Structures are given as C-alpha cells and as structure tokens.
Amino acid sequence: TQLLEQSPQFLSIQEGENLTVYCNSSSVFSSLQWYRQEPGEGPVLLVTVVTGGEVKKLKRLTFQFGDARKDSSLHITAAQPGDTGLYLCAGGVWGNAHGQNFVFGPGTRLSVLP
Amino acid sequence: DSGVTQTPKHLITATGQRVTLRCSPRSGDLSVYWYQQSLDQGLQFLIQYYNGEERAKGNILERFSAQQFPDLHSELNLSSLELGDSALYFCASSTSSGGNPYEQYFGPGTRLTVT
Numbered sequence: 001t002q003l004l005e006q007s008p009q010f011l012s013i014q015e016g017e018n019l020t021v022y023c024n025s026s027s028v029f030s031s032l033q034w035y036r037q038e039p040g041e042g043p044v045l046l047v048t049v050v051t052g053g054e055v056k057k058l059k060r061l062t063f064q065f066g067d068a069r070k071d072s073s074l075h076i077t078a079a080q081p082g083d084t085g086l087y088l089c090a091g092g093v094w095g096n097a098h099g100q101n102f103v104f105g106p107g108t109r110l111s112v113l114p
Numbered sequence: 115d116s117g118v119t120q121t122p123k124h125l126i127t128a129t130g131q132r133v134t135l136r137c138s139p140r141s142g143d144l145s146v147y148w149y150q151q152s153l154d155q156g157l158q159f160l161i162q163y164y165n166g167e168e169r170a171k172g173n174i175l176e177r178f179s180a181q182q183f184p185d186l187h188s189e190l191n192l193s194s195l196e197l198g199d200s201a202l203y204f205c206a207s208s209t210s211s212g213g214n215p216y217e218q219y220f221g222p223g224t225r226l227t228v229t
Contacts, residue, residue, distance in 0.1 A: 033217070042116065042204050042220030043157070088157065101170045102147070102218070104157040 003027070004091055004105035012111040016078055021087055021108040024071045029091030029103075032065050032072045037086040037107070046074075079112045086110075117141065118221035120205050126227045132193040135224045139186055139207030145169070146188040147208070147218060148180055152201040163188055195228045202226075 004025045013019055023032070031050045035043035047056050049065035049072065056063045062075040076083055089105045117140035127133055139146050148160040150173075159172035163182035174180075177195075182188040192199060202225050206218040 035220075040202075040223075040225075042118075042206075042223050044116070045217055045219065048217050090157075101162070101172055102159050104149075104159070106156045 006105040023089035031092040033090045035088040116219040120221035135190040137205030143207035147206040149204040
C-alpha cells in the first residue's frame with residue numbers, strides 16, 4: 001500500500017516569509033501532483049511533475065520531484081495571505097491501461113498572516 | 115471554475131437510506147474519478163471510470179457503486195448509509211486522449227450528512 005506523508009502538518013507564517021513543505025513516501029510514483037484546497041471547495045491542481053529530478057516554477061511557487069520519484073517539495077517565496085489553504089500532494093500509480101490510482105497525502109495547512 | 119459539475123451540493127439523509135451523487139466531467143474528458151474526503155481520513159480515492167468502463171478501484175465499500183454513462187456523466191450510489199459515511203464526495207475528471215493523463219480537475223463536491 002502506497003502512503004504519502006506531508007510535513008509540516010500545520011504552518012503559520014507572516015506575509016513575506018519563505019516556506020517549504022514536503023511530501024515523502026517509500027514508494028515510487030509515476031507522477032506527483034500538488035493541489036491547493038480551500039474550505040468547502042474541491043482541490044485545485046497547481047502542478048504535475050513526472051520526471052525524477054524535475055523542477056517546475058509557477059510564479060512564486062517552486063516544485064521539485066525527487067530523483068527517485070518518491071518525494072517532492074513545494075517552496076513558496078514571499079508568501080502572501082492569498083496563499084493560505086490546504087496543500088495536498090498526490091502520487092499517481094498506474095494500474096492497467098488508462099487506470100490510475102491516486103494516493104493523496106494528509107495535507108499541509110498553511111496560514112499566511114498579513 | 116474547473117468545468118466539472120456535481121449535484122447536489124448538499125444532501126442530508128437518514129441512516130439506512132440510499133442516495134445518488136451525480137458528476138459531469140469537463141468537456142472532452144473521458145476519465146472520471148470519485149473521492150471521499152472526511153476530517154479523519156483525508157482524501158480517499160474510491161474508483162475510476164474511463165469511457166464507460168471501470169479502470170481502477172480504491173477504498174470503495176461494497177455498499178457503494180458507481181457507473182459512467184454513454185454521455186460520460188457518472189453517478190456514485192451509496193446505500194445502507196451509516197453515520198460514518200458523512201463526508202465530502204468529490205468527482206474529478208481528466209483526459210487520456212491527446213492531453214496530460216496525469217492531471218485531474220475536481221468538481222465543487224457534494225457534502226453528504228447522514229443523521
């Protein structure tokens with residue numbers, strides 16, 4: 001059974017600070033996705049990384065997929081109150097053709113204070 | 115707006131009852147995924163359909179079933195409901211034809227409350 005762990009579980013920082021959240025597993029995934037979810041709403045996809053060692057940047061967000069495709073990190077530069085939310089990572093596991101089982105981590109709840 | 119629609123938005127029902135949740139994927143998406151999100155267990159993958167066929171199964175109870183219709187909308191049926199089934203149920207869709215099959219787009223969810 002593939003499991004994803006995320007750390008920290010909770011993070012409260014001041015506006016303008018930098019932060020990194022982590023997503024770790026002992027399993028290899030075909031892809032790794034990061035989502036942000038706000039209360040009562042569905043998760044919103046931020047990025048998908050597929051290749052081990054891949055780094056993607058999305059404005060102030062930098063995502064990295066570990067070389068062994070077992071872990072990932074999300075770094076936010078100069079955090080803003082609008083970054084507040086639950087950050088989820090999800091690992092893709094191929095079953096059969098077009099069949100994927102996605103495993104989600106428990107999330108990191110980020111609060112950015114003005 | 116992800117383009118994925120789910121109805122109803124809220125559902126309150128009693129234990130032992132049966133409910134049906136509906137999902138319409140984004141235009142052109144062939145895959146539909148169902149997830150359950152509760153406070154104590156996070157987001158749990160239930161089942162995936164691709165173009166009408168079941169393709170992957172997760173932690174879905176035997177009391178739950180799903181199907182995807184020819185017009186690609188999907189329904190999740192929950193029967194013999196228990197208090198512990200109270201949760202947010204999300205549908206997500208993705209395309210496996212010409213697009214990135216790894217990307218899922220989530221609907222707004224259905225909040226089920228079993229009393």
